[in-house]
Amino acid sequence: MISKRDKQAVGQRLLAAFRDAGAAEIAPDILLPAESLLDLYGEDIRARAYVTQDPIRGEMMLRPDFTVPVVQAHMDDGAEPARYCYLGEVFRKQDMGEHHPENPRDNEYLQCGFELFSRDPGADAEVFALFHRLLAPYSLTPETGDMSLLLDAVRGLPVSTKRRDALLHHIWRPGRFRRLLNRFSAPVPPRAFPDPVGPWAGLRSEAEMQERVDRLRADMDEPPLPEQWSDRLNRLLALRAPATEAVAILEGLAKDMPAIAEAVARIVARFDAIAAQGIDPARVIFDASHGRANMEYYDGFTFSFLAPNTVWPAVASGGRYDALTRVLGKGREIPAVGGIIRAGLIAEMEAA
């Protein structure tokens, strides 16, 4: 067992390194209003975060992550470019299913993080290289992805706007996405809508229903997505290789899927920038589906650093979350990329 004091000491060391990289330290509240977090993450977060009640402030949540409060703090009074770092506990429940977990996770643990708000295209590489440098002593495997590549690939499919929007919406839920793709790849079976029997009830209006019925009827006439397109998309989703190989495969795929050409060019430029920082891209995994199973807010570059111990969560993880700043900024968008290191896991590796 590593003491909390030792974990804290590792965290302070990482924090100092982030400060040296130009970040200003901020200390967000531990007790956060639940509403914006719930609205953003949905029921998933309620299963994972500790929610409590305050008689005046209403439903509050013990900080489940730093990203939201950091973005809010920046939105309130930040100037760009801005670099922030922080160190503190996050709190996560582990809701057990039918059995108690064999390897229960800590319900409170330290995160040390770095966030960069900048319109500079080199920001992704800067953050990744910084994390890579700090984590170099621990023989972790870096894995990366890029959600904008997948989003662009879907945008480029020859399907109606309605179908495209549904696929984009569910891209973070692989099973549902697959079902939709399969459904759009076959003729739509005819569907009848039964006549109304009872009275109208509830907040969803009859007009809302009619709009969806019209949409479903229109969808019946849409031709199936040609197989070559679902094949291309599936090949893209399955791509996992060292970055040097992956880039070559992506450039090949972009010939058939022009919609991803721009994203591929960004990825190539990013790995060039990463290589320029002295990191060998051949030792960085690129996985096109990396970040899909994560929470919905990453919409660009994503990364994680994995320990050989597969029971552990990622020792560090992060990515680009422009969409989140769009939601929290109420129309204002600030390109943002950042990540966290689990200081406790670093302390355990150092003690081993």
Add this chain to the structure above:
Amino acid sequence: MIRLGVPSKGRLMEQSFDWFADRGVRLSRAGSEREYAGRVDGADGVSLVLLSAGEIPRELAAGRIELGVTGTDLVREKLAGWRDVVTEVAPMGFGHADLILAVPDCWRDCETLDDLTSIARDFRAVHGFRLRIATKYHRLVRAWLAEHEVADYQLVDSQGATEGTVANQTAEAIADITSSGATLRANNLRILNEDPILRSQATLFASRAAGGTAMTGLLSQLGL
């Protein structure tokens, strides 16, 4: 001493008493109808504790009773990691009920969970908040919806009269226990065309912490 927890009133209590009587163990309330103490005839070293069915899972987990009769729905909802806490000794063949998801019957475009998922997405865009599902089975419903990758919803707590929440516009759909579906129909609700979230029935549970010869003796007397 084996402490046996049985629901303290209604059909569940009567059927539990009948189930034990069929196996030669006569359970009864001690004294008046209002008293929650019980009496056991036909088995040694067993005491009867009459409790609310909803409290029996917790009492089993806390080790305050060794055996208990309650619904599988309550055990799975209330005991995280329930398989490590209790064992299912015997399904008892009564108290059948399904935990289901129901939507307003007037939603002619909603038959399956896929429909509900797509409606939830539209609903959020139109109303600015997530579609509300009223339930008291928070953990079971959330886990089931997560497994099916449904995202654009929120649960709202409803500890009773859940079927009324849609008409009162405090929820758009409900997740609740039903046996005949009559209450749902009376409230113009319709069950989604999916397998139930859970098929529940009254079940005899044993605390994992309990054991020993008294327990094996009683269970063999019950033919288990």
